[in-house]
Amino acid sequence: MNTLILRTVAPVLTALMLLFSVFVLLRGHNEPGGGFIGGLIAASALAIYGIAFGVSAVRRAIRFHPMAIAGAGLLLAALSGLISIFAGVPFMTGLWIYPEILGVEVPVATVMSFDIGVYLVVVGAITSIALALEQEETEPAEAIGEQPLVRVKRPRKPAHKPKERG
Amino acid sequence: MAANLSALTFIVLFLPFLGAVLAPGLTRLMGDKAAWFLALAPALAFLHFCTFLGEIAAGEVVTGGYAWVPSFNLSFSWFLDGLSLTFALLITGIGTLIVVYSGGYMKGHPDQGRFLAFILLFMGAMLWLVVSDSFFMLFVYWELTSITSFLLIGFDHEREAARRAALQALVVTGGGGLCLLAGLVFLWNITGVTQLSLLVHLENGLRESPFYLATLILVLAGAFTKSAQFPFHFWLPNAMEAPTPVSAYLHSATMVKAGVYLLMRLNPVMGQTPAWEILLPFFGGITLISGTLLAIRQTDLKLMLAYTTMASLGLLVMLTGFGAAHAVEAAVLYLVAHSLFKGALFMVAGAVDHETGTRDVTRLGGLKAAMPITFAAGLLAAFSMGGLPLFFGFLAKEEIYAALAAGNPRAVFFTGLAVVGNALMFAIAFAVGLKPFIGPRVETPKQAHEGPAALWLGPVMLAALGLLGALFSGLAHQYVSSPMASAITDQKVVVEITTVPHLGLPLMLSVITMIFGALVYWRLDTARALMVRVLENLGPGPDRGFDHLVSGLIRLSGVIIRFVQPGRLEIYVTATFILLALTLLVPPLVFGELPGMPTWPEKILVQEAAFLLIALIGLIAVLRAADRLTAIVSLGIQGFAVAVIFLLFGAPDLSFTQFMVETLSVVILALVMTRLRLSPRDHRPVGQMLLDAVIAVACGLGFTLLLLKSVEAPFDNLLTDFFNAYSKTIAHGANVVNVIIVDFRGTDTLGEIAVVMITGLAVLALIRVKAGRRVAAEDKQGGRP
Numbered sequence: 001m002n003t004l005i006l007r008t009v010a011p012v013l014t015a016l017m018l019l020f021s022v023f024v025l026l027r028g029h030n031e032p033g034g035g036f037i038g039g040l041i042a043a044s045a046l047a048i049y050g051i052a053f054g055v056s057a058v059r060r061a062i063r064f065h066p067m068a069i070a071g072a073g074l075l076l077a078a079l080s081g082l083i084s085i086f087a088g089v090p091f092m093t094g095l096w097i098y099p100e101i102l103g104v105e106v107p108v109a110t111v112m113s114f115d116i117g118v119y120l121v122v123v124g125a126i127t128s129i130a131l132a133l134e135q136e137e138t139e140p141a142e143a144i145g146e147q148p149l150v151r152v153k154r155p156r157k158p159a160h161k162p163k164e165r166g
Numbered sequence: 167m168a169a170n171l172s173a174l175t176f177i178v179l180f181l182p183f184l185g186a187v188l189a190p191g192l193t194r195l196m197g198d199k200a201a202w203f204l205a206l207a208p209a210l211a212f213l214h215f216c217t218f219l220g221e222i223a224a225g226e227v228v229t230g231g232y233a234w235v236p237s238f239n240l241s242f243s244w245f246l247d248g249l250s251l252t253f254a255l256l257i258t259g260i261g262t263l264i265v266v267y268s269g270g271y272m273k274g275h276p277d278q279g280r281f282l283a284f285i286l287l288f289m290g291a292m293l294w295l296v297v298s299d300s301f302f303m304l305f306v307y308w309e310l311t312s313i314t315s316f317l318l319i320g321f322d323h324e325r326e327a328a329r330r331a332a333l334q335a336l337v338v339t340g341g342g343g344l345c346l347l348a349g350l351v352f353l354w355n356i357t358g359v360t361q362l363s364l365l366v367h368l369e370n371g372l373r374e375s376p377f378y379l380a381t382l383i384l385v386l387a388g389a390f391t392k393s394a395q396f397p398f399h400f401w402l403p404n405a406m407e408a409p410t411p412v413s414a415y416l417h418s419a420t421m422v423k424a425g426v427y428l429l430m431r432l433n434p435v436m437g438q439t440p441a442w443e444i445l446l447p448f449f450g451g452i453t454l455i456s457g458t459l460l461a462i463r464q465t466d467l468k469l470m471l472a473y474t475t476m477a478s479l480g481l482l483v484m485l486t487g488f489g490a491a492h493a494v495e496a497a498v499l500y501l502v503a504h505s506l507f508k509g510a511l512f513m514v515a516g517a518v519d520h521e522t523g524t525r526d527v528t529r530l531g532g533l534k535a536a537m538p539i540t541f542a543a544g545l546l547a548a549f550s551m552g553g554l555p556l557f558f559g560f561l562a563k564e565e566i567y568a569a570l571a572a573g574n575p576r577a578v579f580f581t582g583l584a585v586v587g588n589a590l591m592f593a594i595a596f597a598v599g600l601k602p603f604i605g606p607r608v609e610t611p612k613q614a615h616e617g618p619a620a621l622w623l624g625p626v627m628l629a630a631l632g633l634l635g636a637l638f639s640g641l642a643h644q645y646v647s648s649p650m651a652s653a654i655t656d657q658k659v660v661v662e663i664t665t666v667p668h669l670g671l672p673l674m675l676s677v678i679t680m681i682f683g684a685l686v687y688w689r690l691d692t693a694r695a696l697m698v699r700v701l702e703n704l705g706p707g708p709d710r711g712f713d714h715l716v717s718g719l720i721r722l723s724g725v726i727i728r729f730v731q732p733g734r735l736e737i738y739v740t741a742t743f744i745l746l747a748l749t750l751l752v753p754p755l756v757f758g759e760l761p762g763m764p765t766w767p768e769k770i771l772v773q774e775a776a777f778l779l780i781a782l783i784g785l786i787a788v789l790r791a792a793d794r795l796t797a798i799v800s801l802g803i804q805g806f807a808v809a810v811i812f813l814l815f816g817a818p819d820l821s822f823t824q825f826m827v828e829t830l831s832v833v834i835l836a837l838v839m840t841r842l843r844l845s846p847r848d849h850r851p852v853g854q855m856l857l858d859a860v861i862a863v864a865c866g867l868g869f870t871l872l873l874l875k876s877v878e879a880p881f882d883n884l885l886t887d888f889f890n891a892y893s894k895t896i897a898h899g900a901n902v903v904n905v906i907i908v909d910f911r912g913t914d915t916l917g918e919i920a921v922v923m924i925t926g927l928a929v930l931a932l933i934r935v936k937a938g939r940r941v942a943a944e945d946k947q948g949g950r951p
Contacts, residue, residue, distance in 0.1 A: 030899060032903075043830060114915075
């Protein structure tokens with residue numbers, strides 16, 4: 001799907017969607033939104049980018065392996081739950097502080113970091129599935145630094161062509 | 167004061183574990199010297215237990231502990247009486263010598279630290295096993311000894327024989343352990359207590375319970391596998407693959423006696439019944455005789471000792487179950503004597519092996535001059551094992567004969583067994599402790615000379631104790647034998663036997679034993695050849711049976727796997743959905759819980775009707791789609807329409823998520839479809855299509871009925887009200903849905919995102935495996951002209 005229109009719009013669309021996903025994540029506490037939806041939006045954004053420019057471009061753009069992002073998210077969420085234990089309250093109790101940044105009171109909570117963890121897990125897991133599925137359609141695995149299980153040594157074949165027998 | 171002492175005991179009981187943690191680091195720092203230092207852990211524990219001797223001898227018990235799971239009446243507690251104290255002293259005392267011996271035996275081995283850590287870990291587990299008050303705690307440590315035994319047998323893990331032996335020991339003793347657990351649960355249910363200390367003194371009608379026999383058999387399965395009773399004995403000789411310190415410690419002096427310990431511990435509550443007094447002597451007797459006969463045919467010093475260990479364990483089980491106070495006294499004396507002389511003999515065999523490079527008795531001789539101290543230890547231990555006067559083994563044997571020789575036919579039968587068994591063990595004792603040292607000097611792979619102090623200290627001390635214990639039998643009985651026998655029989659027992667021979671039937675039987683034994687020793691080669699012939703005619707034993715069992719199990723699981731995992735996606739999906747439809751439809755039909763006819767809403771808004779229509783159009787488009795890709799995209803139409811309907815009914819979060827999920831699932835489904843390389847069109851035959859349609863409609867119908875039924879029930883506002891009331895005040899958030907996700911039910915969410923992550927990993931792995939296989943297949947195809 002290498003249309004000129006998509007290639008032109010995709011970077012802008014992806015950037016906007018990623019920004020929007022962060023907005024949705026942060027407003028989630030009081031308005032419709034949250035980490036899960038935000039993560040889905042971000043994953044869609046990366047999927048669009050991947051459809052337009054190929055898997056390797058996405059992998060370069062996000063720098064880390066998507067599964068590493070998901071792992072970091074899970075760790076962050078678990079740690080956010082653990083902090084409350086050190087404050088002497090049960091696991092997963094939300095803790096809030098209200099620091100003033102530039103004269104504005106900003107509520108910061110372990111609940112928020114937990115939600116960011118959810119966001120990262122969803123982005124990471126879904127992106128990694130989508131990229132892995134897209135991968136072979138566009139280019140062989142070695143080109144983008146992913147270790148394939150078997151070295152590919154073959155001429156590229158059209159994706160949709162049914163197998164010829166006989 | 168009492169609390170301090172209790173805390174001290176608690177720390178002492180954990181000393182071996184502490185040693186195990188320190189062992190690898192210390193060995194790296196200090197090399198072989200680390201063993202001398204690590205031996206302090208069991209040595210201190212030994213001294214601490216010695217301070218209890220007086221108290222226990224006076225008939226008291228020492229208890230202590232902490233609450234563990236109070237709601238289940240489980241406590242982390244210990245309980246020391248004559249029985250557990252004697253075991254604790256044996257474990258820590260012999261353990262000290264073994265740690266020192268290991269330092270010499272494993273000198274220069276790259277993994278010496280790991281070895282010492284395993285030995286100390288085992289020591290801690292064994293110690294807790296015998297002092298545990300709660301029998302579930304006993305079980306935990308029981309299994310831990312099996313696991314440490316596995317690690318130690320398989321220590322030399324690069325040899326296949328060692329790995330097989332380790333696995334076999336684990337399977338046999340671990341399997342027995344599971345039976346034991348079931349038996350303990352029975353015991354708990356019948357008596358209502360989990361503490362051994364309470365159990366022992368309870369008049370609880372256990373013997374009258376209808377489940378007594380089941381409990382007994384399960385407990386015996388545990389004890390017999392652990393203590394290598396026939397027909398579960400085969401793992402013990404194979405366990406000789408372990409380094410010799412392990413054989414000396416685990417597989418003769420301590421771990422294999424755990425089963426005997428359990429039987430002795432349960433004797434007051436489960437003993438004195440016909441089943442007990444038939445099963446125990448029967449299996450014990452068979453084990454005794456088969457063990458000694460198998461020992462005769464061996465030429466390997468360690469295997470000879472291993473089979474006599476098996477025989478001795480049989481003798482102990484037989485005596486424990488014989489059902490007379492004298493028999494228990496004999497068991498106590500023999501248990502202590504056996505730990506001393508067998509531990510010493512194993513260490514002697516190990517030292518001989520270490521210094522000469524072989525432990526084949528036919529290739530050893532004349533080591534007397536080269537290894538005088540080892541020879542002295544071996545000879546002293548052999549005297550005790552042979553039961554010569556002035557040695558502890560003699561006391562045990564006299565007591566055995568005194569207990570068994572009661573005159574009735576049953577007693578005569580078992581006396582005969584004991585005489586034959588003891589005579590053969592007499593012959594083996596001297597074949598190990600005397601034969602390699604006398605006669606003409608035989609060339610050995612290594613130039614033999616006396617080993618370092620670490621190698622002879624242990625056997626010398628154990629062998630000397632066998633002599634001293636008999637010379638000062640009064641003291642030994644007062645502090646060890648009598649309290650232990652009292653604990654086993656749950657009444658005051660005073661052991662009185664001394665080393666001065668008394669004329670009478672027991673002495674006569676002793677003399678017969680020695681003459682017969684000496685005869686066998688004199689003609690050992692002939693006896694061995696005879697046994698080899700006999701056993702060859704008997705055919706394969708349970709060791710081979712174990713192999714067949716394991717390979718049969720693997721074949722069986724292969725058959726089952728091929729049945730439930732045929733590897734065709736259609737079959738999985740069909741089976742899943744058929745089951746789903748049945749689950750949804752059958753219960754409402756059977757229990758008459760079908761929902762009533764829904765009432766048509768009075769007023770439907772135009773936009774609602776419009777989106778319902780769009781959803782329907784989407785469905786029709788799916789069914790009529792010419793190729794798969796169109797069908798997938800059409801499915802998206804229906805999904806978006808539903809999302810809008812959610813929005814219309816005031817669920818923005820849900821609708822929002824539905825939009826995103828629909829989008830992504832269409833994208834991912836399309837990607838999957840292209841990867842599967844299905845033909846774009848659907849080529850199912852009509853019959854197949856009809857069947858699939860029926861299943862699909864049944865599932866849909868089932869869900870519809872379920873939802874209608876759920877809506878019929880009156881809505882409970884309790885949770886809604888709670889969340890609405892507290893979302894803002896407690897959790898500082900206005901969006902109730904999100905507050906529930908991240909705060910009220912945050913732990914659920916944590917679990918869910920973990921599942922998302924794992925699913926992602928699984929999908930990734932599947933795609934990669936699939937890709938690899940397809941590439942390989944195409945390469946093969948491409949190779950053809």
